[in-house]
Amino acid sequence: xxxxxxxxxxxxxxxxxxxxxxxxxxxxxxxxxxxxxxxxxxxxxxxxxxxxxxxxxxxxxxxxxxxxxxxxxxxxxxxxxxxxxxxxxxxxxxxxxxxxxxxxxxxxxxxxxxxxxxxxxxxxxxxxxxxxxxxxxxxxxxxxxxxxxxxxxxxxxxxxxxxxxxxxxxxxxxxxxxxxxxxxxxxxxxxxxxxxxxxxxxxxxxxxxxxxxxxxxxxxxxxxxxxxxxxxxxxxxxxxxxxxxxxxxxxxxxxxxxxxxxxxxxxxxxxxxxxxxxxxxxxxxxxxxxxxxxxxxxxxxxxxxxxxxxxxxxxxxxxxxxxxxxxxxxxxxxxxxxxxxxxxxxxxxxxxxxxxxxxxxxxxxxxxxxxxxxxxxxxxxxxxxxxxxxxxxxxxxxxxxxxxxxxxxxxxxxxxxxxxxxxxxxxxxx
Amino acid sequence: xxxxxxxxxxxxxxxxxxxxxxxxxxxxxxxxxxxxxxxxxxxxxxxxxxxxxxxxxxxxxxxxxxxxxxxxxxxxxxxxxxxxxxxxxxxxxxxxxxxxxxxxxxxxxxxxxxxxxxxxxxxxxxxxxxxxxxxxxxxxxxxxxxxxxxxxxxxxxxxxxxxxxxxxxxxxxxxxxxxxxxxxxxxxxxxxxxxxxxxxxxxxxxxxxxxxxxxxxxxxxxxxxxxxxxxxxxxxxxxxxxxxxxxxxxxxxxxxxxxxxxxxxxxxxxxxxxxxxxxxxxxxxx
Numbered sequence: 001x002x003x004x005x006x007x008x009x010x011x012x013x014x015x016x017x018x019x020x021x022x023x024x025x026x027x028x029x030x031x032x033x034x035x036x037x038x039x040x041x042x043x044x045x046x047x048x049x050x051x052x053x054x055x056x057x058x059x060x061x062x063x064x065x066x067x068x069x070x071x072x073x074x075x076x077x078x079x080x081x082x083x084x085x086x087x088x089x090x091x092x093x094x095x096x097x098x099x100x101x102x103x104x105x106x107x108x109x110x111x112x113x114x115x116x117x118x119x120x121x122x123x124x125x126x127x128x129x130x131x132x133x134x135x136x137x138x139x140x141x142x143x144x145x146x147x148x149x150x151x152x153x154x155x156x157x158x159x160x161x162x163x164x165x166x167x168x169x170x171x172x173x174x175x176x177x178x179x180x181x182x183x184x185x186x187x188x189x190x191x192x193x194x195x196x197x198x199x200x201x202x203x204x205x206x207x208x209x210x211x212x213x214x215x216x217x218x219x220x221x222x223x224x225x226x227x228x229x230x231x232x233x234x235x236x237x238x239x240x241x242x243x244x245x246x247x248x249x250x251x252x253x254x255x256x257x258x259x260x261x262x263x264x265x266x267x268x269x270x271x272x273x274x275x276x277x278x279x280x281x282x283x284x285x286x287x288x289x290x291x292x293x294x295x296x297x298x299x300x301x302x303x304x305x306x307x308x309x310x311x312x313x314x315x316x317x318x319x320x321x322x323x324x325x326x327x328x329x330x331x332x333x334x335x336x337x338x339x340x341x342x343x344x345x346x347x348x349x350x351x352x353x354x355x356x357x358x359x360x361x362x363x364x365x366x367x368x369x370x371x372x373x374x375x376x377x378x379x380x381x382x383x384x385x386x387x388x389x390x391x392x393x394x395x396x397x398x399x400x401x402x403x404x405x406x407x408x409x410x411x412x413x414x415x416x417x418x419x420x421x422x423x424x425x426x427x428x429x430x
Numbered sequence: 431x432x433x434x435x436x437x438x439x440x441x442x443x444x445x446x447x448x449x450x451x452x453x454x455x456x457x458x459x460x461x462x463x464x465x466x467x468x469x470x471x472x473x474x475x476x477x478x479x480x481x482x483x484x485x486x487x488x489x490x491x492x493x494x495x496x497x498x499x500x501x502x503x504x505x506x507x508x509x510x511x512x513x514x515x516x517x518x519x520x521x522x523x524x525x526x527x528x529x530x531x532x533x534x535x536x537x538x539x540x541x542x543x544x545x546x547x548x549x550x551x552x553x554x555x556x557x558x559x560x561x562x563x564x565x566x567x568x569x570x571x572x573x574x575x576x577x578x579x580x581x582x583x584x585x586x587x588x589x590x591x592x593x594x595x596x597x598x599x600x601x602x603x604x605x606x607x608x609x610x611x612x613x614x615x616x617x618x619x620x621x622x623x624x625x626x627x628x629x630x631x632x633x634x635x636x637x638x639x640x641x642x643x644x645x646x647x648x649x650x651x652x653x654x655x656x657x658x659x660x661x662x663x664x665x666x667x668x669x670x671x672x673x674x675x676x677x678x679x680x681x682x683x684x685x686x687x688x689x690x691x692x693x694x695x696x697x698x699x700x701x702x703x704x705x706x707x708x709x710x711x712x713x714x715x716x
């Protein structure tokens with residue numbers, strides 16, 4: 001099998017802070033110093049070194065010693081938290097930026113979808129923008145001519161193809177932009193979360209098209225936070241964390257690893273001071289716990305028993321309008337429900353204002369609610385429309401075991417996150 | 431920095447991406463691969479420039495014509511009287527210079543901003559960044575062509591015939607003006623990415639440059655040792671060359687011309703290397 005992409009010890013370093021090479025004139029004194037230093041800087045700049053910050057510059061390794069090989073025709077997913085280095089990796093593969101260390105060898109033409117609608121100009125018509133965007137993405141004019149009708153059809157822009165794009169709705173704009181990008185036919189396709197924007201219809205269409213591309217035997221690298229999409233489109237995935245490649249496995253395993261890596265396996269999640277941002281004050285989360293019906297902290301609950309989710313937190317000052325709650329998701333990233341402790345009207349009245357102190361918000365989930373599988377909780381403390389104090393999208397996960405649940409006399413897998421115990425009546429009426 | 435290694439014509443090429451080291455190659459072949467993009471960028475810039483304007487392409491004409499009229503008033507009797515070469519009527523004398531001058535200023539203005547206004551393209555897509563300033567400079571040729579129609583009209587009006595003996599050299603001077611414009615444009619475009627001062631310096635720079643180029647006056651007024659310094663200005667050579675090619679003014683290219691040409695070429699080559707070396711930082715610093 002030929003290798004399409006080979007990455008060896010790839011590293012990318014960025015300078016952070018004020019060392020971006022722009023003059024900053026804060027005070028007249030700086031102006032004078034800058035002027036005097038100018039010849040020195042000029043020589044440095046001509047040598048391609050740019051300006052070094054006067055106070056020590058700190059650097060960050062956006063990618064640190066990443067190595068992997070990707071065979072032709074495979075579809076690889078890349079997951080990781082924000083800031084893990086996913087986009088940097090794609091940028092290097094697309095030759096937009098250069099690595100600091102390591103090498104990459106790429107066999108074939110790379111088409112990059114790092115952003116949809118790059119190069120679109122609002123004054124040009126849809127037709128003109130298709131040509132423009134196509135040319136930027138690397139298509140030859142003849143190629144664009146051939147695919148023009150297909151692209152217009154895919155975008156469903158129809159009669160508006162000759163109006164300036166600035167008149168388009170955002171949906172039309174996105175569809176058109178994606179239509180061009182989707183008809184790129186490079187040997188290697190690199191896609192960065194373009195599916196994060198757009199309505200459900202658009203996303204469905206994009207996923208469909210990406211699926212087609214993958215089926216055609218092209219090599220695809222796909223970055224996304226949408227676990228459903230990753231699971232559907234990719235065979236293997238790698239997990240990046242703080243610039244390092246920490247896992248490479250078949251997609252199911254990698255996604256599981258990624259989701260689990262956010263929390264402890266023990267049914268309790270504690271927060272350290274460093275995990276909490278300064279602007280969360282006066283709210284400070286302490287711990288999140290999953291408890292079984294006996295009050296024991298567990299990481300696996302039985303669906304036939306009730307369970308409790310409790311969140312302990314501290315308020316360093318009184319807060320009004322605070323609501324504390326959670327998002328429940330399946331392992332695939334699908335939402336199950338969102339719930340806040342002051343959802344109920346009476347609680348809303350009663351706890352409109354909370355004094356400072358330590359609190360626990362606890363809720364009980366009845367028995368026969370969940371289907372088997374793994375779920376993860378995100379937590380959120382906010383004042384609606386005012387401020388979001390704290391949010392962690394991936395705070396804790398737990399497993400649900402369905403032994404003894406209704407229907408388990410048949411060894412079949414039932415889809416869906418809910419498995420209620422319904423009261424069926426069977427009547428013979430004839 | 432990348433190297434491309436072709437295997438066979440039908441197999442995909444393999445590209446090696448490595449950290450940059452040493453002087454970046456000019457990689458002009460890559461530019462040729464992207465020639466269609468250059469065309470599209472020029473096309474886009476021109477379309478956008480005149481959309482939603484009432485006067486449309488007439489703007490390409492208004493600037494040189496108005497400048498010529500103002501110069502004519504100031505330098506041709508209104509305030510002072512400037513000697514033209516070979517007794518050519520002043521309007522034609524100045525307009526002939528304003529044509530390449532217009533190309534030059536348009537190139538500088540557009541090209542120095544070309545990277546920063548197309549920031550989203552620079553940070554998201556790979557293409558040889560040289561495409562952007564190059565398209566800006568070449569795009570100026572369209573305006574140049576439109577404005578030169580006025581020159582033909584002027585020559586009819588003043589019954590001045592072009593000097594057929596030297597007219598054939600006109601394309602060379604046109605190329606020279608592109609070289610001069612592109613050379614300076616590349617330096618400015620690359621510097622502007624990191625030091626946005628260029629935006630502020632540019633209006634002053636072009637104005638200053640206008641005064642030291644023999645657009646409004648004849649180069650004959652420069653005498654003695656100043657002649658050498660003066661000929662270091664790449665645009666001096668262009669403007670004198672245009673006047674000579676079209677009108678037969680002066681005696682033709684002399685040592686000053688060649689100094690000017692050499693400077694232009696050096697600025698261009700230097701600009702290309704500087705640009706290519708800074709290119710690797712564009713996506714990160716823009």
